[in-house]
Amino acid sequence: MKSALALLLLAATLPASTVRAQDWSLQPGSVLGFATTFEGVRFAGTFRRFTARIAFDPGQPRSCTLDATITLASADTGNADRDRMLPTADFFDVARFPTATYRGADCTPAGPGRYSAQGTLTLRGVSKPVPLTLQWRTQGAGALLTVDANVPRLAFGVGSGQWADPGAIGLDVAVHGALKLAPAK
Numbered sequence: 001m002k003s004a005l006a007l008l009l010l011a012a013t014l015p016a017s018t019v020r021a022q023d024w025s026l027q028p029g030s031v032l033g034f035a036t037t038f039e040g041v042r043f044a045g046t047f048r049r050f051t052a053r054i055a056f057d058p059g060q061p062r063s064c065t066l067d068a069t070i071t072l073a074s075a076d077t078g079n080a081d082r083d084r085m086l087p088t089a090d091f092f093d094v095a096r097f098p099t100a101t102y103r104g105a106d107c108t109p110a111g112p113g114r115y116s117a118q119g120t121l122t123l124r125g126v127s128k129p130v131p132l133t134l135q136w137r138t139q140g141a142g143a144l145l146t147v148d149a150n151v152p153r154l155a156f157g158v159g160s161g162q163w164a165d166p167g168a169i170g171l172d173v174a175v176h177g178a179l180k181l182a183p184a185k
Contacts, residue, residue, distance in 0.1 A: 021055040021063040023184035024143065032070065032177045036153070037170035038082070045077035054145065054181060056107065058136055061115050066104035066132070066147075073098065091158055097124045104132055113137060121149075123156040147177040 030052075035044040049071035056064045072092040077083055087094040104119025113136050121130040135146040151173045153159055159169050 021057040021060060021065070024054040024056060024145075024181035025184045026052045026054075027142065027180040027182050030177070030179045032068075032175070032179075034075075034151075034173050034175050036173045039168060043077055043079070043082070045075055045082075047071065048074035048076055050074070052179060054179070056136065056143075056145070058113075058138075061107040061109060064105060064107035064115075064117065066102065066107075066117055066119060068102045070100045070102075071098065072100055090161060090163060093124055100124075102130070102132075107134060121151065121156070123151075124158065126156045128155055142180065142182045145177075145179045145181055147175075147179065149175045151175055 031046060032050050033044055033046045035042060037043070047070050050068060052066070052068040054064075054066055056066075073087050073094045075083065075086045075092070077086070086092055089095070092100075100121065100123040102119055102121050104117040107115040107117045110116045110133070115134040115136065117132040117134055119130060119132060120127050130149050130151060133148045137144045137146075152171060153169070153173050154164060154171060158173075163169055
């Protein structure tokens with residue numbers, strides 16, 4: 001009994017940064033999409049293959065970690081010509097950079113069930129800060145985490161050269177994820 005009490009007292013005195021958030025595993029039905037414009041017309045796509053490791057506790061959001069790896073060749077916009085171009089050196093250059101990664105932490109409350117996170121996107125060998133807006137909804141024993149970001153494509157060398165003109169392709173790419181999560185075992 002004394003040892004249990006001592007552990008509780010020790011845990012209560014630890015700084016919040018040492019508190020470990022709940023680990024969550026990505027579940028089927030999770031979606032990671034993107035949208036921008038081509039010649040002024042909006043188009044959207046999804047990444048068919050991606051992984052994510054999430055640690056999050058709404059009671060201790062600052063202890064969060066968000067790690068994702070995206071297989072760039074899995075981009076699908078539903079347009080065969082565009083889908084053939086995305087893996088090329090002009091865009092994702094998947095021969096040299098097959099994946100993009102995102103590493104985030106420090107989730108701060110931004111309203112009921114809403115948070116912001118700071119993180120780094122690495123795309124085409126370029127690493128830059130890209131903040132995320134998050135929404136957390138508990139669903140039974142699981143959760144739904146929605147993530148939103150704006151990625152300035154030229155900062156990562158995506159669509160340079162003749163494609164750098166914002167009249168051809170929008171400068172910002174909106175990224176949206178709906179991640180279905182279950183407690184990690």
